Amino acid sequence: MQLAITKADLQTITDHCMKGLPNEACGMLGGKDGRVGKVYCLTNAKPGPDYYEMDAEEQFRVMKDLRGQGLDLVGLFHSHPTGQAYPSSVDVAQAYWPGTELPNYPDAVYVIVSLMDRTKPVARGFSIEEGKVNEVSLVVIE
Amino acid sequence: MADEIKIDRTIDIRGQVCPYTFVRSKLAIEKMNLGEVLEIILDHKPAIENVPKSMENEGQKVLKIDQTAEREWHIFVRKDKEKKKA
Amino acid sequence: MEFTEDQILRYSRHILLPEVGGEGQEKILNAKVVLVGAGGLGSPVGYYLAAAGVGTIGVIDNDRVEMSNLQRQIAHNTNRVGVLKADSAKETYETLNHDVKVVTHKERLTSQNIMGIIRDYDIVVDGSDNFPTRYLVNDACVMQKKTLVSAAVFRFEGQVMSIFPGQGPCYRCLFEVPPPPGMVPSCQEAGILGAVTGVIGTIQATEVIKAILGIGHPLKGKLLLWNALDMSFRTVKVPRNRECPVCGENPTIRELIDYEQFCSMSH
Numbered sequence: 001m002q003l004a005i006t007k008a009d010l011q012t013i014t015d016h017c018m019k020g021l022p023n024e025a026c027g028m029l030g031g032k033d034g035r036v037g038k039v040y041c042l043t044n045a046k047p048g049p050d051y052y053e054m055d056a057e058e059q060f061r062v063m064k065d066l067r068g069q070g071l072d073l074v075g076l077f078h079s080h081p082t083g084q085a086y087p088s089s090v091d092v093a094q095a096y097w098p099g100t101e102l103p104n105y106p107d108a109v110y111v112i113v114s115l116m117d118r119t120k121p122v123a124r125g126f127s128i129e130e131g132k133v134n135e136v137s138l139v140v141i142e
Numbered sequence: 143m144a145d146e147i148k149i150d151r152t153i154d155i156r157g158q159v160c161p162y163t164f165v166r167s168k169l170a171i172e173k174m175n176l177g178e179v180l181e182i183i184l185d186h187k188p189a190i191e192n193v194p195k196s197m198e199n200e201g202q203k204v205l206k207i208d209q210t211a212e213r214e215w216h217i218f219v220r221k222d223k224e225k226k227k228a
Numbered sequence: 229m230e231f232t233e234d235q236i237l238r239y240s241r242h243i244l245l246p247e248v249g250g251e252g253q254e255k256i257l258n259a260k261v262v263l264v265g266a267g268g269l270g271s272p273v274g275y276y277l278a279a280a281g282v283g284t285i286g287v288i289d290n291d292r293v294e295m296s297n298l299q300r301q302i303a304h305n306t307n308r309v310g311v312l313k314a315d316s317a318k319e320t321y322e323t324l325n326h327d328v329k330v331v332t333h334k335e336r337l338t339s340q341n342i343m344g345i346i347r348d349y350d351i352v353v354d355g356s357d358n359f360p361t362r363y364l365v366n367d368a369c370v371m372q373k374k375t376l377v378s379a380a381v382f383r384f385e386g387q388v389m390s391i392f393p394g395q396g397p398c399y400r401c402l403f404e405v406p407p408p409p410g411m412v413p414s415c416q417e418a419g420i421l422g423a424v425t426g427v428i429g430t431i432q433a434t435e436v437i438k439a440i441l442g443i444g445h446p447l448k449g450k451l452l453l454w455n456a457l458d459m460s461f462r463t464v465k466v467p468r469n470r471e472c473p474v475c476g477e478n479p480t481i482r483e484l485i486d487y488e489q490f491c492s493m494s495h
Contacts, residue, residue: 086411131404
């Protein structure tokens with residue numbers, strides 16, 4: 001499995017993450033067939049250097065916009081200001097769990113941007129489902 | 143007088159001060175059965191207010207407080223509440 | 229139970245609490261808790277459990293006290309550099325409270341010895357803070373249905389979770405397999421603020437005492453997160469994974485695993 005993204009979109013993501021420092025930043029990715037088409041930069045509703053929560057209202061508006069544009073939710077992104085580009089225990093606990101009341105994004109790729117080196121942000125993608133974390137390659141195109 | 147109340151156990155803790163007055167009273171009443179009455183003999187004035195208050199806070203019933211001498215009090219407490227067994 | 233005069237004085241502040249009383253104190257004195265590691269997290273856990281009067285405290289550690297430990301491992305001190313940590317902890321805790329018996333287990337935990345060691349205890353506290361041990365302890369506790377209070381610290385952050393096998397999620401429900409090496413930070417490289425281990429370890433101790441007494445709400449199915457820099461305390465729900473390989477409906481892990489150590493055990 002892989003997620004394709006343009007250099008420009010990846011830059012948008014990274015810029016939003018840098019702007020969010022020292023706290024985590026977050027957003028959603030719309031697209032189709034494993035390719036990112038639109039980046040939505042969201043507000044961190046509960047900002048912390050090691051925590052994020054997407055605002056419910058904003059999520060709702062994004063989903064509405066996706067539907068209107070005929071796009072799917074292909075991914076979610078957030079930053080780790082001082083951590084590695086790998087899901088933390090919190091990330092795993094809050095990702096998709098069938099049968100719970102958590103957000104329903106089973107096929108979303110979790111893109112995590114590490115800002116440990118502020119001059120060289122690192123972005124990686126993962127699928128997270130019920131305790132299983134698998135890396136998904138991010139293919140930068142064009 | 144106190145002879146209307148049937149006493150099941152008496153502890154004489156004259157000489158004790160707060161908070162040990164309540165600590166010892168509590169330990170004594172823990173070992174008793176529901177409905178039984180504990181008589182506590184004290185000579186520490188602050189305890190006369192604190193012990194009844196703490197006992198009632200834990201659901202026990204203070205029946206009577208007698209002052210039998212210038213520095214001697216008897217408190218009669220009935221065990222109305224028991225901690226749930228885990 | 230009849231308390232001695234010393235015990236009435238020593239535990240008076242516990243006995244006063246409606247949720248504890250003499251009955252609760254008796255439970256604490258009869259409890260048997262084992263600490264995995266007598267380091268940064270183990271030190272405050274053991275200290276407060278000893279203060280509380282936990283009758284038997286096991287300490288599993290076969291490292292020696294080093295100078296670099298003393299910034300946070302408060303069960304030890306300058307005079308004990310070079311001494312085995314388990315022995316040092318024993319001296320500290322038994323001196324604080326003569327009611328406490330510390331049993332030392334001066335060995336490295338492996339799949340071969342852990343079952344035998346934890347069998348005699350009611351509650352296990354994981355202060356090892358390294359992945360191979362975390363999984364080993366988790367699996368062993370699930371298999372023996374022992375309550376486990378697990379924590380991790382890093383730089384200025386810490387997290388705690390209490391595992392009640394069969395009633396709530398275990399560590400594998402959250403992370404089925406250990407993350408690949410290099411993907412998770414290690415205390416050694418990243419550093420840790422000493423007081424952070426104190427707070428987190430003490431939180432572990434309170435979870436243990438609550439479990440002994442059966443009071444309050446345990447961190448069952450909850451991950452408590454603390455960031456010392458912005459002083460945020462958050463709780464994240466941890467779902468129980470019905471298909472968890474060790475505590476799920478159809479467990480696939482039936483034997484303990486010794487994952488390879490990819491970093492030093494010192495913490």
